[in-house]
Amino acid sequence: xxxxxxxLILKAIIDDYVCHAEPVGSRSVSKRDDMNxxxxxxxxxxxxxxxLGFLEKPHSSAGRIPSQKGYRYFVxxxxxxxxxxxxxxxxxxxxxxxxxxEFEKIIQQSAKILSxxxxxxxxxxxxxxxxxxxxQIQLVPISKDxxxxxxxxxxxxxxxxxxxxxxxxxxxxxxxxxxxxxxRLRGVPLIHLRHKLxxxxxxxxxxxxxxxxxxxxxxxxxFKDSHNEKVYYAGKTNILSQPEFNDVNRVRELLxxxxxxxxxxxxxxxxxxxxxxxxGEENQFAPFDDCSVITATxxxxxxxxxxxxxxxxxxxxxxxxVGLLDFFSKDLTNLLKQRYQKSD
Amino acid sequence: xxxxxxxLILKAIIDDYVCHAEPVGSRSVSKRDDMNxxxxxxxxxxxxxxxLGFLEKPHSSAGRIPSQKGYRYFVxxxxxxxxxxxxxxxxxxxxxxxxxxEFEKIIQQSAKILSxxxxxxxxxxxxxxxxxxxxQIQLVPISKDxxxxxxxxxxxxxxxxxxxxxxxxxxxxxxxxxxxxxxRLRGVPLIHLRHKLxxxxxxxxxxxxxxxxxxxxxxxxxFKDSHNEKVYYAGKTNILSQPEFNDVNRVRELLxxxxxxxxxxxxxxxxxxxxxxxxGEENQFAPFDDCSVITATxxxxxxxxxxxxxxxxxxxxxxxxVGLLDFFSKDLTNLLKQRYQKSD
DNA sequence: TGTTAGCACTCCCGGTTAACGAGTGCTAAA
DNA sequence: TTTAGCACTCGTTAACCGGGAGTGCTAACA
Numbered sequence: 136x137x138x139x140x141x142x143l144i145l146k147a148i149i150d151d152y153v154c155h156a157e158p159v160g161s162r163s164v165s166k167r168d169d170m171n172x173x174x175x176x177x178x179x180x181x182x183x184x185x186x187l188g189f190l191e192k193p194h195s196s197a198g199r200i201p202s203q204k205g206y207r208y209f210v211x212x213x214x215x216x217x218x219x220x221x222x223x224x225x226x227x228x229x230x231x232x233x234x235x236x237e238f239e240k241i242i243q244q245s246a247k248i249l250s251x252x253x254x255x256x257x258x259x260x261x262x263x264x265x266x267x268x269x270x271q272i273q274l275v276p277i278s279k280d281x282x283x284x285x286x287x288x289x290x291x292x293x294x295x296x297x298x299x300x301x302x303x304x305x306x307x308x309x310x311x312x313x314x315x316x317x318x319r320l321r322g323v324p325l326i327h328l329r330h331k332l333x334x335x336x337x338x339x340x341x342x343x344x345x346x347x348x349x350x351x352x353x354x355x356x357x358f359k360d361s362h363n364e365k366v367y368y369a370g371k372t373n374i375l376s377q378p379e380f381n382d383v384n385r386v387r388e389l390l391x392x393x394x395x396x397x398x399x400x401x402x403x404x405x406x407x408x409x410x411x412x413x414x415g416e417e418n419q420f421a422p423f424d425d426c427s428v429i430t431a432t433x434x435x436x437x438x439x440x441x442x443x444x445x446x447x448x449x450x451x452x453x454x455x456x457v458g459l460l461d462f463f464s465k466d467l468t469n470l471l472k473q474r475y476q477k478s479d
Numbered sequence: 480x481x482x483x484x485x486x487l488i489l490k491a492i493i494d495d496y497v498c499h500a501e502p503v504g505s506r507s508v509s510k511r512d513d514m515n516x517x518x519x520x521x522x523x524x525x526x527x528x529x530x531l532g533f534l535e536k537p538h539s540s541a542g543r544i545p546s547q548k549g550y551r552y553f554v555x556x557x558x559x560x561x562x563x564x565x566x567x568x569x570x571x572x573x574x575x576x577x578x579x580x581e582f583e584k585i586i587q588q589s590a591k592i593l594s595x596x597x598x599x600x601x602x603x604x605x606x607x608x609x610x611x612x613x614x615q616i617q618l619v620p621i622s623k624d625x626x627x628x629x630x631x632x633x634x635x636x637x638x639x640x641x642x643x644x645x646x647x648x649x650x651x652x653x654x655x656x657x658x659x660x661x662x663r664l665r666g667v668p669l670i671h672l673r674h675k676l677x678x679x680x681x682x683x684x685x686x687x688x689x690x691x692x693x694x695x696x697x698x699x700x701x702f703k704d705s706h707n708e709k710v711y712y713a714g715k716t717n718i719l720s721q722p723e724f725n726d727v728n729r730v731r732e733l734l735x736x737x738x739x740x741x742x743x744x745x746x747x748x749x750x751x752x753x754x755x756x757x758x759g760e761e762n763q764f765a766p767f768d769d770c771s772v773i774t775a776t777x778x779x780x781x782x783x784x785x786x787x788x789x790x791x792x793x794x795x796x797x798x799x800x801v802g803l804l805d806f807f808s809k810d811l812t813n814l815l816k817q818r819y820q821k822s823d
Numbered sequence: 824t825g826t827t828a829g830c831a832c833t834c835c836c837g838g839t840t841a842a843c844g845a846g847t848g849c850t851a852a853a
Numbered sequence: 854t855t856t857a858g859c860a861c862t863c864g865t866t867a868a869c870c871g872g873g874a875g876t877g878c879t880a881a882c883a
Contacts, residue, residue, distance in 0.1 A: 158875090160874070160875050160876085161875075161876080162874085162875080172826075172827090173826070173827050173828080174827090174875090175826075175827050175828070175829095175877095176825085176826055176827070178875090178876065178877075179825095179826090179877095181876095182876090182877075192875095192876090193835095194833085194834060194835070195832095195833055195834065195875090195876070195877095196832085196833045196834045196835075196874070196875050196876055197834080197835075197874080197875065197876090198874085198875065198876090240641070270619065270621065271619050273617060273629070275614065275615050275631045277614065277631075277633070277634075277635045281635065283631055283635050283637060285617070285629060285631070285637060287619045287621075287627055287629070289621070290621075291621045291625065291627050291641055293627060293629060293637070293639040295637040297582075297584075297635055371734070371738065372731050372734045372735050372738065375727055375730065375731040375734070376731065380727065381727050382727075383719055383724065383725050383726075383727060383730060386719065386727060386730065387716050387719040387720065390715070390716045390719070390734070391716050394715065394716065502845095502846090504845065504846050504847085505846075505847080506845085506846080516855080516856090517855070517856050517857080518846090518856090519848095519855075519856050519857070519858090520854085520855060520856070522846090522847065522848075523848090523855090525847090526847085526848075536846095536847090537864095538862085538863060538864070539846090539847070539861095539862055539863060540844095540845070540846050540847060540861085540862045540863045540864075541845080541846065541847090541863080541864075542845080542846065542847090
């Protein structure tokens with residue numbers, strides 16, 4: 136275990152490095168108010184901390200910087216999430232209050248607020264669309280051959296998908312089909328739609344619809360768009376201001392990664408309740424080796440819905456970000472409850 | 480006017496510079512197959528071309544690079560759009576044929592193809608949403624207080640907007656309202672919806688609906704979302720591979736700009752038929768001073784719909800890009816005609 | 824025994840210098 | 854009119870150097 140003094144020094148170094156992005160030397164540590172030891176003493180401790188793997192030296196005559204293990208220790212044992220200031224809280228509330236927002240807009244807005252408060256990149260995963268339930272389905276014919284299938288979920292989310300109308304189905308039949316679907320499928324989670332379609336609905340359609348096989352085909356393509364959850368970004372370029380991303384090649388790699396929604400969503404998705412911190416290589420993904428990812432989940436009815444997260448350099452203001460995400464995760468959960476749960 | 484030989488040399492320099500991104504000297508120009516003059520002769524001509532403003536020197540003992548005026552001259556007088564190779568054409572066709580695509584997907588796909596073929600950044604502006612006409616409108620209540628307004632256009636585009644239901648309106652009335660709207664407003668350009676609402680529709684509603692003022696309020700907010708045209712990007716980070724964007728600050732500035740859809744749309748929108756080239760400062764926008772923007776329009780029923788464009792360094796393969804965009808602009812117009820026009 | 828002052832050493836950084844090479848402009852000859 | 858020759862310019866690179874920040878070690882001190 137680390138001694139009291141070692142903790143103090145480790146914390147001081149992390150603090151300083153997070154703030155100034157430069158190796159910190161014994162002299163500057165010893166000058167801190169809460170530090171009553173000479174540089175020489177500090178140096179001894181720093182050597183020990185380095186031996187233990189919590190610090191490293193960029194080169195032999197530079198100061199020390201925290202290692203990944205150092206950050207990890209700090210985060211695990213010494214982190215007290217920063218409480219938000221009153222101003223921050225009211226700022227956030229204000230941004231949500233602006234007007235009635237649909238589910239998606241709330242999520243999007245959250246991403247914006249987060250990135251503007253942290254000046255890191257924020258990434259918010261929307262709910263697995265399949266988790267939500269069918270509220271209403273519409274089939275709007277556009278021409279003789281084409282139509283748009285519109286699915287509205289219980290959260291007010293709207294999905295639409297162009298479909299072609301198979302030979303033989305006429306407008307009247309389509310209307311009948313839609314009525315049947317709305318009767319039978321309201322409240323069904325989107326993820327079960329296709330299954331229901333090939334069982335229960337197939338039978339019902341067979342009874343009432345002439346060209347039921349064509350109808351099934353149509354509906355199949357209407358339901359097929361397996362939209363994963365949406366990924367909302369804000370402050371994508373914030374991270375370029377960090378001195379560790381001064382190299383265009385690295386930047387390109389990182390930004391390319393961020394364009395791949397599926398990848399990002401896989402990396403960010405977190406099923407655990409609460410705040411989760413992944414530091415550097417813990418992300419198991421080379422382009423993020425110098426980044427830390429902090430995520431928190433939000434939920435509704437106690438069911439996990441999505442994830443809010445921050446992507447920054449490993450040299451990140453952990454306490455602040457953790458505090459913020461914690462707040463957001465709870466606030467978002469509350470907000471959603473307030474807005475949507477009462478409609479059940 | 481420039482002599483035959485000057486043209487030849489200017490073209491050679493542009494070719495070389497576009498390809499290698501380095502100032503080109505008299506020696507390398509004279510070595511070209513079609514160049515039967517000594518370096519000294521070339522040097523004289525180059526000095527003349529510089530005096531005329533078509534070339535410039537980064538410093539006194541470097542080779543020459545084309546000036547903006549040089550590119551402009553090249554583009555205006557010497558550009559023969561490169562015809563696409565058979566392979567390219569069939570590649571493109573293939574990508575469109577994959578499956579039935581709704582309007583938006585086609586546009587999006589086009590952006591992808593363009594960027595992958597050019598390795599520049601491609602930007603495609605969707606149709607001014609207001610230009611398209613209302614096909615159908617739906618109001619789907621989600622809870623007692625909230626609903627989703629869904630607008631389907633004649634191109635199969637779907638817009639949706641969360642609205643709150645004013646006190647006093649009940650489900651029955653909402654249904655009546657929707658019916659009235661669909662009867663009266665089908666075929667009306669979206670841009671005229673709000674006007675119609677406050678004139679014709681207001682009167683009709685006043686006649687048939689009890690809480691018609693609340694209804695107007697509801698519809699107003701349903702129509703308010705003044706969605707400009709959508710902007711689709713592809714290959715956003717391609718431009719980072721260009722050596723002229725080796726500076727992170729410049730990159731940040733550029734990428735920040737690209738996040739501002741409204742700005743980009745204003746800069747790219749082109750009303751003129753055909754291909755349009757803006758070189759460097761011709762863009763009238765500082766972050767694009769080292770960029771060229773080439774755009775072409777696509778249309779339907781002879782009516783201008785949107786713009787396809789390429790953003791690259793001023794040192795761009797003009798002939799190839801112009802050829803491509805020309806092809807795209809026509810192909811897209813055809814495709815849209817084939818898919819949507821017959822439904823009229 | 825823990826702490827600290829002192830000191831030699833290491834290594835980065837910024838500035839200077841020198842050699843080099845690519846390219847030019849000019850002059851004079853073909 | 855073209856071209857060979859040559860002096861000159863200027864950016865690039867490598868080598869070098871001194872200063873400074875920081876370290877590790879040692880020895881003295883409380």
